[in-house]
Amino acid sequence: MPTNPKLIEPKPTEPNQPSQIPAQSAGALIAYLLLGVAFGVVLTKSEVLSWFRIQEMFRFQSPRMYEIIVSAIVVAAISVALIKGLGAKTITRQPIYIPPKKLGHGARYAVGGTIFGLGWALTGACPGPLFALVGNGVTVMAAAIVSALVGTWFYGVFRPRLPH
Amino acid sequence: MSSTTTLAILVFDPWPWYVAGPAIGLFVPALLIVGNALFGVSSSLRHTCAAVFSGKIEYFRYDWRKVGLWNLLFVLGILVGGFLASHYGGPHNVAISEATKIDLAKLGIHDFLGLAPRELFHWSALLTFRGFVLIVVGGFLVGFGTAYAGGCTSGHAISGLADLQLPSVIAVVGFFAGGLIATHFILPLLR
Numbered sequence: 446m447p448t449n450p451k452l453i454e455p456k457p458t459e460p461n462q463p464s465q466i467p468a469q470s471a472g473a474l475i476a477y478l479l480l481g482v483a484f485g486v487v488l489t490k491s492e493v494l495s496w497f498r499i500q501e502m503f504r505f506q507s508p509r510m511y512e513i514i515v516s517a518i519v520v521a522a523i524s525v526a527l528i529k530g531l532g533a534k535t536i537t538r539q540p541i542y543i544p545p546k547k548l549g550h551g552a553r554y555a556v557g558g559t560i561f562g563l564g565w566a567l568t569g570a571c572p573g574p575l576f577a578l579v580g581n582g583v584t585v586m587a588a589a590i591v592s593a594l595v596g597t598w599f600y601g602v603f604r605p606r607l608p609h
Numbered sequence: 610m611s612s613t614t615t616l617a618i619l620v621f622d623p624w625p626w627y628v629a630g631p632a633i634g635l636f637v638p639a640l641l642i643v644g645n646a647l648f649g650v651s652s653s654l655r656h657t658c659a660a661v662f663s664g665k666i667e668y669f670r671y672d673w674r675k676v677g678l679w680n681l682l683f684v685l686g687i688l689v690g691g692f693l694a695s696h697y698g699g700p701h702n703v704a705i706s707e708a709t710k711i712d713l714a715k716l717g718i719h720d721f722l723g724l725a726p727r728e729l730f731h732w733s734a735l736l737t738f739r740g741f742v743l744i745v746v747g748g749f750l751v752g753f754g755t756a757y758a759g760g761c762t763s764g765h766a767i768s769g770l771a772d773l774q775l776p777s778v779i780a781v782v783g784f785f786a787g788g789l790i791a792t793h794f795i796l797p798l799l800r
Contacts, residue, residue: 485690562787
């Protein structure tokens with residue numbers, strides 16, 4: 446009988462607690478690492494990690510970034526629909542489950558999203574590209590990563606006082 | 610075109626959008642199939658905080674190894690992948706449009722080599738007002754914003770929209786609102 450993946454101390458009032466425990470066998474961990482390597486290559490060859498491309502996107506001067514993002518979403522959406530429709534399982538025969546995000550007032554998504562958008566355009570990088578850029582030799586992005594960790598930590602501190 | 614030529618293009622040239630976009634999208638099913646891992650990068654920042662300086666902050670009090678080790682390895686892989694691509698993939702200059710070059714020149718950016726403008730993204734730039742805002746303030750906003758929104762481009766724009774989740778639609782509208790404000794109203798102030 447397939448059950449939902451184990452939940453970690455579910456607290457209904459705490460939508461921010463990580464709710465899902467992925468498989469973390471040694472084999473799976475190696476697979477995540479290798480998929481990460483592949484993703485770093487894809488981020489580089491697709492140029493989505495480039496400050497120049499991000500500027501071009503926010504100035505609507507080339508369709509390239511939009512074509513990439515939309516086709517990525519379409520491929521991911523078809524894959525997710527297939528997984529759900531076919532009831533596909535993980536490699537270790539566990540049911541695949543995507544936890545729904547809680548809407549709440551929606552404030553966290555609108556406000557948090559806008560704050561991230563400001564940072565995205567300034568650094569020219571979202572979190573994945575920050576790491577890929579360091580690998581590419583733009584080592585000063587390590588400072589942006591440290592700063593992002595500080596930002597995440599500040600969110601943790603002020604979270605009880607922020608609207609969600 | 611022979612397959613060797615195609616391979617050489619994939620190794621040495623930037624990928625066309627119809628290769629790049631679908632390749633990114635495939636990470637969603639790949640991670641789910643490996644072990645119910647949800648494609649997303651920004652949670653690695655949270656896991657790192659939880660591992661290194663959780664303090665008594667409730668947001669960071671959970672077993673980061675149990676829920677987050679996979680994500681930290683994925684992110685470590687991204688760094689390695691960037692290194693491999695830059696070392697074996699040939700020199701990388703980004704062929705942005707002339708219109709963008711003209712706009713950026715107005716901001717005082719004239720060096721279009723590399724992945725990011727070298728005038729702005731190097732270590733000594735951290736000591737300039739503009740470099741500090743772009744790298745340090747920008748990085749802070751990325752960390753704070755993604756934590757607040759509960760995801761970044763990968764978690765919301767790709768994973769969330771692919772699963773047709775309304776919160777992700779709101780978040781992505783926010784991403785673009787913030788990006789447009791920073792590009793058109795903040796960057797001109799920094800020149």
